[in-house]
Amino acid sequence: VQRVVVFGASGYSGLELVRRLAGHPRLRVAHASSNREAGRAVSELVVEADGSLSFEPHDAVLDAVVDGDIVCLATPADTSADLAPKLLDRGARVVDLSGAFRIPDPEVFAEWYGFEHPCPERIAEAAYGLPELLPVPPSARLVANPGCYATASILAIAPLLSAGLVRDGAPIVVDGKSGTTGAGKKGSEALIFSEVGENLRPYRLTRHQHTPEIERALEMVSGRPVTVGFTAHLVPMRRGILVSAYAPAAGDVTDARLEEAYREAYRGSSNVRFSTTPPETGRVQWTNHTEVHARIDPRIDTILAFAAIDNLVKGAAGQAIQNVEALLGAERA
């Protein structure tokens, strides 16, 4: 059984990591860090957790990491950027759930994340790990786990690009819709139930930090330059992301051709499924599965492409565990 150490274990992604690792046959949470919940039993927040596990301060957990450990960072980008080099230096392998190591160009990083990357020299060590399209090798030491919106967007769009179904050079419009856990576990007035319930709104217009991540991943998968415009919306539900992408079609594209492209792209992936009906976030909630779907709208010569995921699972903790398994040389789940 492999030791896994979780930093930032009391946030939503961290709690989900602990929950899913509790039932995992080959992985075991050795330490769970949380400065604010330090000393509290983890099982008070995640009933499935091992009763003997307690939250510990970051520093104590950092000291406890040993060569051979796998560490999952469910911390903010600046904390991850600070911790990752220290952990690598201790001989641990790291799967980072933040955005700290997803953007190779430090200037692009600073533009979208709003601060200078503290260790730009380490970014090159990171492998971007989207298991169904961009799997990491077992030899990787630092894995950048994709963002939640990015995961859904890439899984929705990549098969179209790979199959040459999108008009070259045409920008792709991505309308993302997310439940509230994506905003994290923090007491912001804009996030209280009284404000979010029965409400719907776009946010962070034209500057969502997953935009360059989506473009880069799509380019890596397809080998083509891609421009994406991404707009995020907050939906009154806890878990789930639906991405609706609008891609100008290259030539005559039929629904049958679209379905074929997705089936081809995800042939070996048991947890990405082309749904013959429009996808629903409710069906993949609390699972590591993805539903994809696409249709041609011949009136505007545009492909409508969709993906539905659980933002905390496939969009965070579940995918991180896929990446941990990849580091262990395991077969794709």
Add this chain to the structure above:
Amino acid sequence: VQRVVVFGASGYSGLELVRRLAGHPRLRVAHASSNREAGRAVSELVVEADGSLSFEPHDAVLDAVVDGDIVCLATPADTSADLAPKLLDRGARVVDLSGAFRIPDPEVFAEWYGFEHPCPERIAEAAYGLPELLPVPPSARLVANPGCYATASILAIAPLLSAGLVRDGAPIVVDGKSGTTGAGKKGSEALIFSEVGENLRPYRLTRHQHTPEIERALEMVSGRPVTVGFTAHLVPMRRGILVSAYAPAAGDVTDARLEEAYREAYRGSSNVRFSTTPPETGRVQWTNHTEVHARIDPRIDTILAFAAIDNLVKGAAGQAIQNVEALLGAERA
């Protein structure tokens, strides 16, 4: 005080009509039809309703309509198409909340609504009434009240077209998101809380019947040909529509120029407001107000335009009352 007769008064639009008319200084509900609730006090469903008002069968109400009445039809399109000519023949004026009289071309109607229009010769009598952009004259006898998605889409996009900010001939992508009352008050398994709660899904892909209505209204307002691709999504909330429109920009468009276009378009309209922050359906819920907003995304040279309304009020009953007031020669509310 003007008599108003409401057909289909026990559906969500009908109930909202009764609710809002209950507090109206110059209008009074004389009859409320509902075959299924016939005999029941209206106040059991709408606590604000006059306690002496009971639901009556359609036929009884039809017989009670007299010359000079204004009739609001909150009935399905086929029922409205059947009732409207009879009511006009009795000397009543009609505001129809269904899609029966919104599409002048019977072939287009049949294509999108799925049945032949039963009285194509009467469609030409109908005036499409969107008060802020396409007000009806007091002399109108039959008013087609706009659809909910159509209202939000038109209010979001028309100012851009009128100001020449959209690239000629480029299709506009409209991503519509609606609460559940838009689907009506009916016991469908797909609409139960257990299926809709914590769920999000697109529906009726490429064939939503508001598509040609949006195109035509935008052409009437702007005098330009327009192509729109419309995609509907069901959101776990009861009331509210947010429309996110993506329109390729004509030349250099700035945020300031966008704001100016909306302020210009809605200068005289007290209930359409350009919000300087992203719009929220929650702020307009249970009101007849609309929030509009737009931003240029220079990376994809595309205008992001938004409108938020309450689908039952500005998207149905509230706008119908504006149209009733227009028939009375009242000032715009």
Add this chain to the structure above:
Amino acid sequence: VQRVVVFGASGYSGLELVRRLAGHPRLRVAHASSNREAGRAVSELVVEADGSLSFEPHDAVLDAVVDGDIVCLATPADTSADLAPKLLDRGARVVDLSGAFRIPDPEVFAEWYGFEHPCPERIAEAAYGLPELLPVPPSARLVANPGCYATASILAIAPLLSAGLVRDGAPIVVDGKSGTTGAGKKGSEALIFSEVGENLRPYRLTRHQHTPEIERALEMVSGRPVTVGFTAHLVPMRRGILVSAYAPAAGDVTDARLEEAYREAYRGSSNVRFSTTPPETGRVQWTNHTEVHARIDPRIDTILAFAAIDNLVKGAAGQAIQNVEALLGAERA
């Protein structure tokens, strides 16, 4: 038209006051105080508000209050206790929506509110105003507007006591269930959508401050000593309170006798209605109406009594406006 001044206008009760006063034929908001939103147009938060109204700091509004004004305090209890004497000294009449003046005994107040009352000598001036059961006289200068849970509990239970249907001396169990706006507009982590959605929990067990308020009001209405045990629960919805009260029956009580007791108690009250089916908060949401209902459970010889209100309207702003109208000598709404 009477000037009304609202303190604490940017909280949920304050916003609802502004919203409902915007459509009131005889009342007009002259000033709306909010330290945190000072300078912002009120219509940015309440679209129905007069566009020329802006939030002003508390101190500025205090200075602007003149003899003859009616002031509604939608402020926390300690702020209300501080402001009320100053306002009364300026010749204004005050309707306080907080708990500052609901408990006449300063020791009881301190025990349940957790702080010493700053002006115990002024409490005696306050009239507790529950319009249907304990109306205030037009001569009142300071009105204590009932709490939200208290309003529902009193309206559910008082008719039973007045009709002698409850076993003498037996404690009454009250299980209260509230939507989230009752907790106020503040960024607490325990109130975010991700924590409250799909969740249900009791809170503040055995020490909710509405307990002594309910007991005292029931004693005032019925002339009998009453003991109540109150338990609050947080429900994933924005607006609404449902109170389920369990009162041991005195002798043979029938459903018919129960209905009679309620109809008798609320004969002259157009906005409290005995529902022949179980009450629903959804039907009274966004209204000043109350639905009451009761049934005998013969197996345990206990009366089940229910009341449903909108906590922000009948439980706060709507009832405050009823009290303002009472001060003006208006008829009961």
Add this chain to the structure above:
Amino acid sequence: VQRVVVFGASGYSGLELVRRLAGHPRLRVAHASSNREAGRAVSELVVEADGSLSFEPHDAVLDAVVDGDIVCLATPADTSADLAPKLLDRGARVVDLSGAFRIPDPEVFAEWYGFEHPCPERIAEAAYGLPELLPVPPSARLVANPGCYATASILAIAPLLSAGLVRDGAPIVVDGKSGTTGAGKKGSEALIFSEVGENLRPYRLTRHQHTPEIERALEMVSGRPVTVGFTAHLVPMRRGILVSAYAPAAGDVTDARLEEAYREAYRGSSNVRFSTTPPETGRVQWTNHTEVHARIDPRIDTILAFAAIDNLVKGAAGQAIQNVEALLGAERA
């Protein structure tokens, strides 16, 4: 690996059974019956299900059951009463999730379920299986799986009775609150999101069929006669039951004594936990865990006792799997 056959597999309890069995190390779904979904892949509704599993008609599955099978009936009570004898006759063991075999007295059954029991002679064969308090022996052939409200009520109240903390003969008031999946997967207008969202209501007053089940189980556990008054409420959430029970205290009861009673009762049960803070349904959602809590309210000399479960897991499928494991002689989960 033990074969498990699921009848009624397309309802919410059936789907949850399939979901949880998909990840079970020693159990495997051999057949899943559903007349309405017959022919459809189970994985279209439960993404985790084995891709080769399809829904089959009841009759076909009945024919496929063999000696040694364990059958879970997630069917309505009348269907279960019809199927169980046939399955027992084929040599299968049966865990019934309906109420068909929970009430031993056919007259009591008819009174609360509204129809005559079709095979009263078989009821005596059934063992009521609540694993933590009333475990079934491995020799049982027919297990009555407890109702959802009943499970929560019994787990909340039994420790109080066993410890002698409740006043003899005093009725216990149980206020039950449930999410919507408890009402099943059916297209009833009263259950649509537009009616249930932002709404709260009691239902089936004084005649909920779990009442006699709760009384009988509490008597079996404690050996004392018990009278319970049960009131159900529908809450706008999908999953979760919170039961708030009000039990008159016997003598001086302290919070410490209460906590001791629960810790004693559930000492060996890893999935029932006394929470030191008020329980929350959100924390046990999608798990087989139960949170219990109790407090004395000295003002009314009454114990407040709570339990929170997921109605589909501990209240149905998860508990059924515990019972299946008991039949296999497995240790308590």
